[in-house]
Every structure is written in C-alpha cells, then in structure tokens.
Amino acid sequence: MVARDRNIKIVMLGPAACGKSVLVNLLADQADLARVPYRPTSALRILHCDVPGTVSETSLPRRLAVQLWDVGGKKENQHFWNACLYGADGLILVYDSDRSGQVKELQSLLYYFTQRPQSAILKSLPLSNVLSVVRYKTNSPSQLTTSLLPPEFAGKITEVHHSYEDDAAILKNHFTKFVNDISEIKL
Template identity: 40%
Template sequence: MSDDLVKILVLGPSKSGKSTVTNFLAGTRDTPTKEYHETNPLRVLEVEIALDDTRRSGRQAAGLKKAVVQLWDVGGSSKHQAGWPAIASNADGIIYVFNPEVKGSEKELLLWYKNFALNQDELDDDNNFKMRVTDGHSLIFSHHSSLPEFAVGDNAIPPMPKQLQGIRALETSLDYQSDNFKEAFDALVEQIIASRLAAEENDLLQKEREAKDYPRLKR
C-alpha cells in the first residue's frame, strides 16, 4: 500500500479560526480580511502528508510512504447538530480550536468533545460512553486570529476542562506568537497511522496463531 486515508475533524466555537487553521494545514493561506465567513455546515479539504519510515518497523514500514488526510472543517453553530453523528463516523483524529481572547471559550470545547470524541450510541463495560477518538489522537489549538491582548504569557493557554486535560494543547497563530502546530499536526497523522498499522499487524498475527492452532483435517 502506497498511501492511506486519515479523517481528522476540526471542531470548536464559531469565529475561533477553524477555517484559517484548516486552510493552513491543507497548504493554502487565507487572504487577509476582517470579514467573517461562516462555515455552513462543513468543508472537506485534502492534503498529502509524507510519512517518516524511521518511526515504524517491521511490517508497519513496508511500502507506506504517504497519507491522504481529509480535514473536516465543521461549522461552529449547533443548528446542524442533527448531522453531527454522520460527520463523526469513522473519524481518526480531532483538532479542537478556540479563541483564548474570548473568556470561557475553552469550556465550550466540552460540547464538541462529548458529541464527537465520545460515541453516545455505545457503552463500555463500565457503562460509560465509548471513546470514538482517543486523547492521543487529538490536539487543542488556542488560536490567535488577531493581535493578542489578554491571552499572553502564562495565560496563552487557559486551564482546560477536566475531560480535556489529557489532550496536548498548543498556542497557535499565523501571524503572532505560535507553537509549531504544523509539526504537531504531522506528528498526529503519524501517530494515527502507526496505531492503525499496529492494530492491523496484531490482527494478522492473531490470525496466524489461530491458523497454526487449528487442527488440520485429515484427508
């Protein structure tokens, strides 16, 4: 296999910079404008990501050179909530985006976490909602779309709600102080692919063991 498909959702409140982030990660750059254009209800952009063979070994490294990533930029309005389960289906990763200049906006991410990271149609053995997308396959972007006024220094990334504290959070911007979120995005794709290939390899090994243990029929 020469490539693989990865579906990553970009979620968060309206006017948080999701489309700007999505365009950048997909290899385009917004034309500077102060006019807001609502995503209604979503956009899907694709980008190819080269994979680092040195991060994988054995069967995992064989032939896989790139991944085709679908970035699902989901509108921040809850008026399309009825369609969210369909959007969440088969998601591999999630990028949560919020504007730290808006007080309390990080708490709004809980709505997106509960509706997309959790599968509310299935329960685990402890009677909790099953995880659809794990914390390790997610990122949080504290995104500056304009010159930061309040969310600077130690306040650049406010404390996350308890349910989101296991997700890596980064300060992001295209024009101001920012962590290297493109590098974090590439690493996220690598992690998703590595986990998928490891699961496939484990499944193959299990089938091989079962085949060896299965008694051969006498002719």
C-alpha cells in the first residue's frame, strides 16, 4: 500500500530568464523544454507531480503530492510573490550563473524571504526549506564547487549547481530529498 500526503507547496522564484520554467518542467516530468526558445512566464503556472518517499516510522512507501509554483521573474510580477509564498512549504531560488546581475539578485531574495520580520499572514521560511539552484551552461569546475551564497547562508541552505543537459538525474535526486525533508518537518 502506498500512502499519499496532502500537497506540499514548493514555490520557484528567481530573476527573469534564469530557467525556472525549464526546471519545473523537468521536475514535473513534463515535455523536455530545454531546447525550446525562451518564452517568459507571464505570471504563474502551477504544475503537480508526485515524489517518492517513505514514512519514517514504518518505512512504508508513500507518494508525496507536490504543487510546483512557477512564478514569472519579471519585475512586474514581483509584487505578487508574497501572495504566492502564502502557505508555501518550501522555496527554490533559481538563478543563472552565466547572466550578470542574477547572483546579486538572488542574494537580495534570500535576505528578503528568510530574514524579514514575522507577520501573522506570511511567516519567514526556515533555511532548511530553501533550496538554491545555480544553473550553468558549461562544465566549468569552478562553477561546480564555488558557493555563490552569502557567508551567513553557507552550509544552512542546500546549493545545487547543475546543467539541465548534463545533470537532470542528479537534480531530480536533490529535489526528491528536499521534498522528503520538508515532509518530515511537516509531520
């Protein structure tokens, strides 16, 4: 018997043109859009997928139902990011290391979504529920090992460096672990 949990809401944020939609499609096993020309997400897409897991007390298999919120990264979309994060269980920040300015923008987002004052409506996410995904297009050894996170986040947020073309299976494994870790916190 495979148990199912309630939906786990994961919000994917990042600057425009960093590859969020391609990543969401990859994680949700949608059509391979890695070779499709860039087309910005107009506002929001929500995809559903199941992630394998186990119930830790019994080791029974279960399927974790995940909602992946692919939020457009253009400036005009950023005013509703808070609304998208309402009730989120996890946050994936995506940025492209080959695009100048995106690393600085990611760092600003990290501070905003993890260290802002608490409110009754929108709580800050724990750092364990934030995944940073660095996209690169070439297999440069420095891109695979150099952390782009500010020092106060290093070691507290999982940072995954990947190429869509070369590391799809590794990226899916990181995502599965991330979702399973969040589901354990929620129990």
